[in-house]
Amino acid sequence: MPKEKLVIVGAGMASGRLLEHLFEAEPDRFEVTVFNAEPRGCYNRIMLSPVLSGEKSWSEIVTHDDAWYAAKGVTCRFGEKVVAIDRARKTVSGERGEVPYDRLVIATGSSPFIIPVPGRDLPGVVSYRDLDDTNAMIEACKPGARAVVIGGGLLGLEAAAGLRLRGMEVTVLHLSGHLMERQIDASAGYLLKQDLERRGIDVRLKASTAEILGEGRVEGVRLIDDTEIPADLVVMAVGIRPSTALAAAATLEVGRGILVDAQMRSATDPEVFALGECVEFEGAVFGLVAPLYDQAKVLAKTLLGEDDTFVLRELSTKLKVTGCDLFSAGDFAEGEGREDVVFRDPARGVYKRLVIEGDRLIGAVMYGDTADGGWFHGLIKDRADVSEMRETLIFGPAFQGGEPLDPTAAVAALQPEAEICGCNGVCKGSIVEAIGAGATDLGAVRAKTKASASCGTCTGLVEQILAVTMGGDYAAPKAQPVCGCTDITHEDLRRLIKAQELKSQPAVWQELGWRTPNGCHVCRPAVNYYLLADWPLDYTDDPQSRFVNERNHANIQKDGSYSVMPRMWGGITTPDELRAIADAADRYGVPTVKVTGGQRIDLLGVKKEDLPAIWGDLNAAGMVSGHGYTKGLRTVKTCVGTDWCRFGTQDSTGLGIRLEKMLWGSWTPHKVKLGVSGCPRNCAEATCKDVGIICVDSGFEIGVSGAAGMDVKEVERLAKVATEDEVVEWVVAFVQLYREHAKYLDRPYKWTAKVGMDWVRETLADAATRADLNHRFAISQSVYQRDPWAERTEEQQKRRYLPLADLTLEAAE
Amino acid sequence: MTRDMGWIDIGALDDVPLRGARLVKSRAGCIAVFRTGENEVFATSNTCLHRGGPLSEGIVHDRKVTCPLHNHVYSLETGEVQGADSGRIATYPIRIENGRLLLEAAAIAKADAA
Numbered sequence: 001m002p003k004e005k006l007v008i009v010g011a012g013m014a015s016g017r018l019l020e021h022l023f024e025a026e027p028d029r030f031e032v033t034v035f036n037a038e039p040r041g042c043y044n045r046i047m048l049s050p051v052l053s054g055e056k057s058w059s060e061i062v063t064h065d066d067a068w069y070a071a072k073g074v075t076c077r078f079g080e081k082v083v084a085i086d087r088a089r090k091t092v093s094g095e096r097g098e099v100p101y102d103r104l105v106i107a108t109g110s111s112p113f114i115i116p117v118p119g120r121d122l123p124g125v126v127s128y129r130d131l132d133d134t135n136a137m138i139e140a141c142k143p144g145a146r147a148v149v150i151g152g153g154l155l156g157l158e159a160a161a162g163l164r165l166r167g168m169e170v171t172v173l174h175l176s177g178h179l180m181e182r183q184i185d186a187s188a189g190y191l192l193k194q195d196l197e198r199r200g201i202d203v204r205l206k207a208s209t210a211e212i213l214g215e216g217r218v219e220g221v222r223l224i225d226d227t228e229i230p231a232d233l234v235v236m237a238v239g240i241r242p243s244t245a246l247a248a249a250a251t252l253e254v255g256r257g258i259l260v261d262a263q264m265r266s267a268t269d270p271e272v273f274a275l276g277e278c279v280e281f282e283g284a285v286f287g288l289v290a291p292l293y294d295q296a297k298v299l300a301k302t303l304l305g306e307d308d309t310f311v312l313r314e315l316s317t318k319l320k321v322t323g324c325d326l327f328s329a330g331d332f333a334e335g336e337g338r339e340d341v342v343f344r345d346p347a348r349g350v351y352k353r354l355v356i357e358g359d360r361l362i363g364a365v366m367y368g369d370t371a372d373g374g375w376f377h378g379l380i381k382d383r384a385d386v387s388e389m390r391e392t393l394i395f396g397p398a399f400q401g402g403e404p405l406d407p408t409a410a411v412a413a414l415q416p417e418a419e420i421c422g423c424n425g426v427c428k429g430s431i432v433e434a435i436g437a438g439a440t441d442l443g444a445v446r447a448k449t450k451a452s453a454s455c456g457t458c459t460g461l462v463e464q465i466l467a468v469t470m471g472g473d474y475a476a477p478k479a480q481p482v483c484g485c486t487d488i489t490h491e492d493l494r495r496l497i498k499a500q501e502l503k504s505q506p507a508v509w510q511e512l513g514w515r516t517p518n519g520c521h522v523c524r525p526a527v528n529y530y531l532l533a534d535w536p537l538d539y540t541d542d543p544q545s546r547f548v549n550e551r552n553h554a555n556i557q558k559d560g561s562y563s564v565m566p567r568m569w570g571g572i573t574t575p576d577e578l579r580a581i582a583d584a585a586d587r588y589g590v591p592t593v594k595v596t597g598g599q600r601i602d603l604l605g606v607k608k609e610d611l612p613a614i615w616g617d618l619n620a621a622g623m624v625s626g627h628g629y630t631k632g633l634r635t636v637k638t639c640v641g642t643d644w645c646r647f648g649t650q651d652s653t654g655l656g657i658r659l660e661k662m663l664w665g666s667w668t669p670h671k672v673k674l675g676v677s678g679c680p681r682n683c684a685e686a687t688c689k690d691v692g693i694i695c696v697d698s699g700f701e702i703g704v705s706g707a708a709g710m711d712v713k714e715v716e717r718l719a720k721v722a723t724e725d726e727v728v729e730w731v732v733a734f735v736q737l738y739r740e741h742a743k744y745l746d747r748p749y750k751w752t753a754k755v756g757m758d759w760v761r762e763t764l765a766d767a768a769t770r771a772d773l774n775h776r777f778a779i780s781q782s783v784y785q786r787d788p789w790a791e792r793t794e795e796q797q798k799r800r801y802l803p804l805a806d807l808t809l810e811a812a813e
Numbered sequence: 814m815t816r817d818m819g820w821i822d823i824g825a826l827d828d829v830p831l832r833g834a835r836l837v838k839s840r841a842g843c844i845a846v847f848r849t850g851e852n853e854v855f856a857t858s859n860t861c862l863h864r865g866g867p868l869s870e871g872i873v874h875d876r877k878v879t880c881p882l883h884n885h886v887y888s889l890e891t892g893e894v895q896g897a898d899s900g901r902i903a904t905y906p907i908r909i910e911n912g913r914l915l916l917e918a919a920a921i922a923k924a925d926a927a
């Protein structure tokens with residue numbers, strides 16, 4: 001009987017495995033021809049990364065050499081691409097001629113996705129898929145050469161790490177807010193970024209490439225924010241697409257990949273099969289080898305006429321970068337009925353998260369210590385009942401079956417010389433001694449020994465030592481934590497963000513041991529504010545962590561409409577501005593126009609989709625947002641002062657406008673309102689504002705921390721100064737001190753009541769301190785003093801104010 | 814807008830901010846489309862049971878949203894109010910395909926008839 005003619009397109013990892021199974025079972029059944037576009041046979045593609053980094057050589061990763069194919073009698077047409085399939089005549093056409101088949105296997109793998117930006121075809125732009133790409137990268141590695149890797153997924157990071165090991169300066173550009181967002185969550189992504197940065201790789205998140213620059217050869221990359229990064233090599237690793245063009249041209253049914261059934265038979269033609277990354281099965285496409293090996297086994301059976309079925313399995317991911325230990329498996333999204341068990345060891349950079357649903361473990365993400373990854377993956381795949389070991393599950397298999405861990409017992413067992421506070425070198429013995437000498441609470445221990453007084457991560461340990469040493473006499477402090485996600489108070493949170501230089505939300509969650517994966521509506525706005533106040537240049541404001549009014553830059557009303565309130569500097573307006581406001585009110589059908597208590601005009605009842613347009617009109621008339629919706633500077637109320645009033649002692653209107661122009665746009669812990677009155681008759685009600693100035697003949701009296709809302713309180717004297725310049729300097733210093741220290745949602749009067757007006761006066765009495773505060777405020781304003789209206793009239797931004805879709809006509813059918 | 818086997822393409826996944834939401838108008842009323850921190854999508858009625866607050870303007874955390882007006886919290890999966898309050902808003906089948914968001918046409922039509 002003549003042998004069956006089996007033709008395979010593609011000599012990749014999947015088809016290599018298929019051949020092994022076939023020849024092992026029935027060495028003489030098929031006459032095999034293999035085409036491969038690459039000029040070589042099958043090799044271990046996933047080991048290209050160690051080849052790139054120099055940890056392995058090419059010959060070590062070849063799995064099927066010429067001798068192997070020869071011994072099996074395989075006709076190798078390597079370096080020859082298949083250009084067409086004729087299913088009617090049952091032939092395939094390679095670049096060098098036609099071959100007939102009885103059965104055909106398409107195993108063309110994937111192709112790298114190339115983002116459609118100008119310059120993508122320049123020499124020096126490579127993708128990362130095969131040996132040629134790898135060699136091109138190795139060749140580009142000259143001392144001092146610079147590489148930009150676009151894409152911070154698995155492939156991009158392996159490329160970046162390899163290039164770095166070969167001495168290149170490497171920058172990774174990643175579109176999303178954290179690395180490898182498909183495989184790991186934000187907390188693990190944060191630790192990964194830190195590790196990569198430690199090896200000298202520059203990682204830029206939320207970086208969107210606009211253009212690849214260069215004349216005749218790549219010279220750099222320009223981002224959409226116009227940052228330019230010089231580069232001698234650009235690696236595109238933004239994703240892969242199943243290679244389906246050949247199959248589609250042969251009219252095989254193709255979705256994202258070639259559609260196959262559980263026997264790997266194409267949906268269209270019983271003699272044509274598909275295998276590997278080019279297929280789509282039950283809606284899934286593939287990017288890791290484990291399921292492809294399962295497919296190869298099933299397809300071998302099918303071709304041999306035996307029964308087998310391909311099933312989707314839970315996969316796990318690892319990154320092959322030495323020293324970056326990450327692991328993820330299963331489904332790790334949060335949700336109803338799912339319980340997260342989070343373990344963080346900030347000191348070791350360890351993060352583990354298990355997702356449990358009912359009695360089963362359904363997902364796991366780990367960073368820093370992944371030794372138990374395989375065990376967890378097994379529990380997920382086997383759908384094992386974990387209810388018995390739930391309490392200690394996160395500690396891994398070593399702890400199962402033992403006694404449950406009691407943290408205080410562990411602390412009690414520590415030797416007196418065990419170090420507790422690393423920052424200040426305080427050991428357990430000194431703390432116990434201090435407690436014996438009368439330091440019976442955390443504050444006292446801190447004052448006496450300095451333990452936990454610096455970075456604060458050992459606070460929990462110190463408290464446990466207090467508890468163990470004092471037994472029942474110790475009353476744990478009842479300080480109010482920020483919310484249920486943490487035990488930390490606002491005050492500690494602010495201190496730790498500064499002390500530990502935490503500059504992102506995931507950094508806060510990881511280093512301070514948040515119990516939830518990404519916070520809640522209570523802590524997120526607070527953390528977002530603290531980060532932007534402390535690190536204006538490093539942290540990017542997160543609109544998704546803001547309440548609706550601040551996210552939309554307008555106050556939401558009870559019917560879901562919004563109010564629009566332009567700034568009226570110091571309460572001064574002009575006929576032109578009033579006309580523009582009147583026109584806008586007409587044009588957008590504004591139901592209510594109201595003069596506010598803050599000396600400006602409020603347009604109430606504007607539809608969300610009209611906001612960008614009405615803002616645009618008001619902008620055109622020279623007006624900017626009044627920030628009537630922010631925890632930030634609201635109004636500066638003034639009186640007419642020396643301009644008109646017969647009692648006016650100073651230019652209160654001018655000073656008010658000057659202060660408003662200085663302070664507008666800044667974010668503060670709660671809203672801030674100012675008043676400037678021209679004389680002690682106080683027509684601007686300055687004595688009940690957050691900052692109030694009373695002008696007198698000899699100068700200016702600056703009062704702070706007044707209130708006239710839910711509490712009513714007169715301002716307290718901060719200073720008396722002689723000139724307007726000094727007023728501005730003092731007021732900015734006070735506002736910045738408030739920005740840097742107050743708890744989120746404390747108005748200034750609440751904050752000064754906690755820290756004491758004396759401390760505020762003493763701090764601000766020092767001219768150098770005032771100058772520093774002014775300087776830091778100026779830096780923050782360089783980022784945040786922007787008119788949000790002007791920024792949101794651009795097309796892209798405008799769309800956000802429209803419904804995503806309008807189906808009111810659709811559903812009628 | 815294209816229709817495909819009972820699913821309506823309402824836009825791209827990336828049109829909805831991460832941990833954010835967008836509004837879709839339909840004859841069944843306003844629908845909020847949410848995207849969680851883990852890139853999952855959910856669709857629910859946009860209208861809070863308390864005083865009608867627009868849920869697509871709330872803060873999205875876990876698989877939950879907090880109403881922007883008075884902080885009632887809803888599960889995006891079940892539509893159930895969390896905590897002390899009780900009640901449930903409608904949820905609609907939605908899925909992601911090739912980076913596009915597909916909303917089930919039948920669910921909206923049914924709600925329309927009701």
Ligand code: SRM
Nearest residue numbers: 555563595596597598599600628634635708709710711747
């Ligand atoms: C429009 C206005 C009333 C008016 O028609 O005059 C107003 C309207 C609102 N005030 Fe006010 N306040 C307005 C002047 C005041 C004043 C008087 C003043 O500024 O001279 C006070 C007392 C002074 C003060 O700030 O404490 C005032 C004390 C409050 C408070 C209590 C704050 C407190 O710490 O006790 C709130 C609630 C809050 O902020 O948490 C509040 C909150 C609100 C909110 C934002 C309620 C809300 O969250 O939706 C209202 C928004 C309506 C809107 O959409 O515009 N409003 N509010 C005034 C706008 C002034 C402006 O031009 O920006």
Ligand SMILES: Cc1cc2nc3c(=O)[nH]c(=O)nc-3n(C[C@H](O)[C@H](O)[C@H](O)COP(=O)(O)OP(=O)(O)OC[C@H]3O[C@@H](n4cnc5c(N)ncnc54)[C@H](O)[C@@H]3O)c2cc1C
Nearest residue numbers: 010012013014036037038045046082108109276277288289
């Ligand atoms: C750098 C790198 C690191 C990786 N690391 C991992 C990892 O750690 N873990 C993991 O599980 N997976 C990893 N992968 C993915 C893994 O390599 C793939 O899943 C696997 O190789 C896919 O096998 P395949 O046979 O479907 O396709 P491929 O191995 O890509 O083989 C397809 C072959 O078909 C050829 N071909 C295409 N079209 C034609 C045509 N018209 N005519 C003739 N020949 C054609 C191609 O030239 C190619 O040689 C990695 C991939 C890369 C690139």
Ligand code: SF4
Nearest residue numbers: 594596597602709710
């Ligand atoms: S006093 Fe202020 S918050 Fe109260 S109803 Fe009037 S505007 Fe609204």
Ligand code: FES
Nearest residue numbers: 861864866880883
């Ligand atoms: S309207 Fe939603 S909580 Fe009141």
